[in-house]
Amino acid sequence: MAKTAVPNPVSMMRHNASAVPRRLRGMLSLDDFEGPARRHLPLSVFGYVSGGVEDDVTLSENRAAFRRIGLRPRVLRDVSRRDLTTQLFGQEYALPFGIAPMGFSALAAFDGDVVLAKGARATGTFAICSAASLTPLERVAADGGSRWFQSYIPGDRDRIAALLERVRRAGFDTLVVTADVPVAGNREN
Incomplete structure (x- = not known):
């Protein structure tokens, strides 16, 4: 398989920041999309996209599992070549x-x-x-x-x-x- 150049997403975001539509510039996390999506989508479609099934037990557990993942900052290190x-x-x-x-x-x-x-x-x-x-x-x-x-x-x-x-x-x-x-x-x- 021929090796293709893999774009660097961090560089792309920095380079294309002005290309982000104005209404999306304040969206800093996935949760920031929920309010606008609720206003934009029909209720049944919003419910399908944002919800789970029955009492949302598995959805709640998945969110809780992601909240338990912590990121540990590393300071005084060269991070100019992240990959x-x-x-x-x-x-x-x-x-x-x-x-x-x-x-x-x-x-x-x-x-x-x-x-x-x-x-x-x-x-x-x-x-x-x-x-x-x-x-x-x-x-x-x-x-x-x-x-x-x-x-x-x-x-x-x-x-x-x-x-x-x-x-x-x-x-x-x-x-x-x-x-x-x-x-x-x-x-x-």
Whole structure:
């Protein structure tokens, strides 16, 4: 595999700060998006994007787990050459994370899956296209440059083979298999 230049996201943010739309300049954390999103999105779409299922127990536990992660500042050290690049499945990425799949993202933003894939590619990371995308997976791969696809695996071998062939023909090279509960959760929000 030919090695490609991986963009430095820190340099890109510094260089493109003036390119950030004015309404986004005050957004300093993910929580800063909640109020504007609540005002902008239809209530059912906001509930889907921001909530979990049933009593949101797992969502609350996930947030609590992230709050327990502390960052320890290191002072009096040369940090002029920070490097976040990481290797995953033999591929180098500029960031040690990607964009998780979210079904129906086109309800929250026009052409959501393609936009997420383009944004990930522009910053040197990946976005995982959801099997519940409203945009055909072939278009997400072609227009967005996405190479990761998430799927629930259907129950019979013929359907699995057809799905895998379609995913391969579309240009995806990484399959993320979702294995969770046998019954869909009740989205009360």
